[in-house]
Structures are given as structure tokens and as C-alpha cells.
Amino acid sequence: MWPLLLLGIAGFVSAGSPGTNGDIHQPALQKELLEEAKVYLFKFGYMIPDPHQGVKSVQEPTPQQIHDALVRFQSAFLYYSSGTVDVPTQAKMNEWRCANNDMDRGSPIAPASKKELWTKKSLTYKIVNTPRTLSEAQIRSAAHEAFEQWTRASGFKFVENNGQNPDITITFYDVPQSNLRIAGSASKPLNSHIILDKNQDWAYKAQAPMGISLYHTLLHEIGHVLGLPHTFYRG
Numbered sequence: 001m002w003p004l005l006l007l008g009i010a011g012f013v014s015a016g017s018p019g020t021n022g023d024i025h026q027p028a029l030q031k032e033l034l035e036e037a038k039v040y041l042f043k044f045g046y047m048i049p050d051p052h053q054g055v056k057s058v059q060e061p062t063p064q065q066i067h068d069a070l071v072r073f074q075s076a077f078l079y080y081s082s083g084t085v086d087v088p089t090q091a092k093m094n095e096w097r098c099a100n101n102d103m104d105r106g107s108p109i110a111p112a113s114k115k116e117l118w119t120k121k122s123l124t125y126k127i128v129n130t131p132r133t134l135s136e137a138q139i140r141s142a143a144h145e146a147f148e149q150w151t152r153a154s155g156f157k158f159v160e161n162n163g164q165n166p167d168i169t170i171t172f173y174d175v176p177q178s179n180l181r182i183a184g185s186a187s188k189p190l191n192s193h194i195i196l197d198k199n200q201d202w203a204y205k206a207q208a209p210m211g212i213s214l215y216h217t218l219l220h221e222i223g224h225v226l227g228l229p230h231t232f233y234r235g
Contacts, residue, residue: 030085034066036179037085040093041069043180045103072106076232096212098220099185099195102230112227118189124161125168131198133211138204143170146218154226167191168225170218172198183212186224194221 038061041047046069047061061069067083074081077092101109127143130136140160147158158168167190175182175197184196196202196217203211 033085033090037070037090037093038066040180041066041073043101045101045105045109046070046072048106069106072103076102094181096181096183098217098224098230099180099182100224100230102232108231109229111229112188116189117227118156118167121155122157122159123167124159125170126160126162126166128169128171129198131172131196131200131202133200133202134204134214139214142204142215143218146215146222149219150222150226156226168194168222170194170196172196174198184217184221186221189225189227192225194218194225196221 047065048068070085070089071081071083074089078088103109125143125147127139130139151157171193173195182197183200184194186192186194201211202214205213205215
């Protein structure tokens with residue numbers, strides 16, 4: 001639905017800076033995108049439910065809750081914080097992403113605790129299956145290259161092992177479809193799992209419209225396997 005909505009936005013905005021002239025002025029479209037944004041903000045941890053409202057706050061956030069959650073999202077990903085669902089905000093939410101949360105009820109997610117981290121420096125991984133758009137050789141090459149990057153950055157050694165009980169599994173699943181454009185996810189240490197959507201058009205390194213980059217997705221998900229959360233830095 002979101003790609004179609006993006007096409008519909010063009011006729012209802014005027015040129016200018018994000019959050020001002022980038023506003024969406026068509027009421028029906030504005031309402032539709034706001035509902036989509038609320039789902040996104042709840043799913044990835046930007047919304048802080050009001051404890052005094054109980055369950056209702058999850059279903060019907062107040063305008064202030066929505067504004068504050070949008071500011072958190074925009075502060076993380078964009079260079080301004082309007083607190084409204086404008087064109088750049090909706091476009092950013094429409095990008096392919098990891099299913100792991102960005103925040104926890106509006107607060108940063110802490111890295112894995114010391115007792116959760118790997119105690120060994122050599123980890124094995126297994127590619128369980130393959131998607132339709134890449135060969136086994138391409139998948140193994142993308143995985144090897146991504147793990148090698150993390151070896152240089154972290155000092156961990158990663159060895160492919162198709163036997164029993166690998167430390168990390170990479171599996172392409174039939175992920176339920178939704179408006180949230182989720183390409184993959186990963187669990188924390190130990191005995192970690194990287195889950196990728198087998199229904200997507202995976203490419204070795206190319207980005208859309210040629211396909212989702214398997215190499216870059218694995219590069220991201222391996223960080224979670226090593227205990228890292230999503231973090232946001234401004235240079």
C-alpha cells in the first residue's frame with residue numbers, strides 16, 4: 001500500500017523544506033498516512049503509552065503522544081523534527097528495514113549485557129536455505145563478505161559450518177506480509193538466528209529497484225547477533 005500512497009503524494013505537496021512546504025494537504029491521504037505512521041511508531045518503540053490511559057493509549061494515542069513519537073523518529077533519521085507526517089518522514093518509514101526495535105517505549109535500547117555476550121571468539125554459522133532470486137554460491141559469497149567485515153571490526157572469527165548446532169543460523173522464511181517493509185531480523189547472542197524474508201527480490205549488493213542487498217542486510221543483522229542494538233549518531 002505504501003508505494004502506491006507515495007505515488008499519490010506528489011500531487012498534494014509543494015516544493016520547500018521538510019516539515020513546512022513538505023506537508024501533505026489532502027485530508028484523506030493525510031489521515032491514511034497518519035494511521036500507517038502510528039503502526040510504525042508503536043511497532044519500533046517510538047511511542048510512549050500513557051500509563052493513566054491503560055490499554056486505550058496503545059489503541060488511541062493522544063495527539064501529543066503522536067507528535068512526540070514522530071519527533072523521536074525524525075531526530076533519529078532526519079535532520080529536522082516537525083512532529084508531523086510529512087513527505088520525507090513517510091518516505092523514510094517506507095524504506096526496507098530490520099524488524100528489531102529502534103527504541104523501547106521512547107528510550108534507547110541498551111546493548112546486550114555482559115552475561116549475554118559471546119564468551120568465545122570463533123563462531124560458526126549455517127545458511128539453512130536459499131531464496132528464489134539468488135544462487136547458493138551468491139548467498140555464501142555475500143555472507144562470507146559480510147562476516148569478514150565484522151571480523152576486521154570486532155576480532156571475531158566466523159566459520160561456515162553446515163553441521164549440527166551452529167552458533168548462528170541464516171534462514172529465509174515465509175514472513176507474513178504487512179505494510180511495514182521488513183526485510184530481516186536477528187536475535188541477540190547466544191544461539192543466534194538471522195531471519196530473512198524469502199518472498200523478497202534479494203540481490204547480492206544492488207539496492208532497489210534491482211532488489212534488496214543481501215550483503216548489506218547481513219552486515220546489519222550480524223551486528224545484532226553480536227549484541228548491538230540500533231543506534232543513531234549525527235556527525
